[in-house]
Amino acid sequence: MFSHESTFELRERMVREQIRKRGIHDRAVLQAMLDVPRHEFVETRNVEEAYGDHPLPIGGEQTISQPYMVALMTQELALKGGENVLEIGTGSGYQTAILARIAGMVCTIERIDSLLAQAGKRLERMGYSNVKLRNCDGTLGWPEESPFQGIIVTAGAPGVPPPLLDQLDQGGRLVIPVGDRFIQTLLVLERHGKRFKKTRSGGCRFVPLLGEHGWEDDRR
Ligand code: SAH
Secondary structure (H helix, E strand, O other): OOOOOOHHHHHHHHHHHHHHOOOOOOHHHHHHHHHOOHHHHOOHHHHHHOOOOOOEEEEOOEEEOOHHHHHHHHHHHOOOOOOEEEEEOOOOOHHHHHHHOOOOEEEEEOOOHHHHHHHHHHHHHOOOOOEEEEOOOHHHOOHHHOOEEEEEEOOEEOOOOHHHHHOEEEEEEEEEEEEOOOOEEEEEEEEEOOEEEEEEEEEEOOOEOEOOOOEOOOOO
């Protein structure tokens, strides 16, 4: 499969050249990126490209995010360990696995059932027992499991879905790409009482977040 290097060496190089060099310094994030076998989350035909500096297709017109973007968004959550985290857009389950290595519990929502089923099987096979999966519209959040100390949205939104703000714990952080259907800005919102401190963390490009508080699904 990979001719000369073990996959750990591929991850070491990925972390060194794509992630540390661009300023990611959170130790738990760097360790998780070294530990999770990204090549097990991509389609067989793309396995040679699993550690490349770009997103990859995962079926259903969706993508597994670029490694750097996964690291940046995880660092922006500022997790210390033990948190209850909500992820919207399970996709391949790669970001879920990274989160599950750091947080206490990861609740993840995906609207495409076949992707969710595949990700669930993968995560179970790899031994993650602190992940709850759900097939529904993630723009509504997951009220029964709230509050969350961290919420991460891995699809591009037209605005911040209000239910996610409601379900964010005091001091918790919400990381979400907001913009148009093709290009977004990564927003970080930190809750203090009824107020949210907002910072921007650069430009990004995600597949659209569809749903009640997202974009309309124009194929319906
Ligand atoms: N975190 C993923 C990236 C997946 S791409 C990974 O690491 O592989 C974004 C995903 O968001 C897609 O799978 C898409 O189907 C999903 N998505 C889009 N709108 C959604 C919504 N309202 N609720 C849940 N999932 C959604």
